[in-house]
Amino acid sequence: EVQGYAAKTVFEALQAPACHENMVKVGGYILGEFGNLIAGDSRSSPVIQFRLLHSKYHLCSSATRGLLLSTYVKFINLFPEIRSQIQEVFRTDSNLRSADVELQQRAAEYLQLSVVASNDVLATVLEEMPAFPERESSILT
Numbered sequence: 001e002v003q004g005y006a007a008k009t010v011f012e013a014l015q016a017p018a019c020h021e022n023m024v025k026v027g028g029y030i031l032g033e034f035g036n037l038i039a040g041d042s043r044s045s046p047v048i049q050f051r052l053l054h055s056k057y058h059l060c061s062s063a064t065r066g067l068l069l070s071t072y073v074k075f076i077n078l079f080p081e082i083r084s085q086i087q088e089v090f091r092t093d094s095n096l097r098s099a100d101v102e103l104q105q106r107a108a109e110y111l112q113l114s115v116v117a118s119n120d121v122l123a124t125v126l127e128e129m130p131a132f133p134e135r136e137s138s139i140l141t
Contacts, residue, residue, distance in 0.1 A: 004037040006030050011044050014052050024056045025064050032071035033128055036078045046079035050086065062100040069093070069103065073110040077126040080119070087114055 010027040013019070031049050038044040050072070057068055072086045093107035117125070 003030075003034040007034040007038045008044070011035075011038060011049065011052070014056070019056060021060050021064055024053070024060055025067055028053055028064070028068045028071040032074040032078075035075065039079065046075065046082050047085070050075055050079075050082055054089065062103055065100075065103055066106055069106050069110055073114060074126050076114050077122045083114065087111060090114065 007030055010023070010030045013023055014027045031053065035044075035046070035049050039046050039049070053068055053071060057065060060068070069090070072089060076083050076086050090107045090111035094104055094111055096104060113122070113125070
């Protein structure tokens with residue numbers, strides 16, 4: 001339930017016209033892990049989540065772009081219906097000659113993974129992070 005709330009909150013925050021890059025990082029991570037929890041709402045469908053994050057992509061540093069590429073490959077696992085749109089981003093980034101070499105390599109590897117790997121392999125490789133255990137206080141344990 002905390003994960004769903006976090007996904008909804010960052011999704012709403014990312015809709016602001018001026019969004020700090022740290023918000024893009026946090027939003028990318030949380031939506032990549034838990035975006036499926038808000039995908040049932042037509043206002044935060046998989047394609048809308050992807051477009052929202054990708055609208056910030058070219059405004060961000062290479063480190064944040066790398067994180068967003070990781071989010072996109074997780075989206076392929078969570079939302080197979082937008083696979084082709086995401087693969088197009090990977091194709092474009094892997095072919096840019098002037099791009100950051102690390103981003104270019106990451107895009108090429110994610111593209112290959114999304115094309116070659118079976119759905120079972122993708123599900124295993126891109127498995128959701130486990131939930132943090134609930135506890136009263138870290139001091140008490």
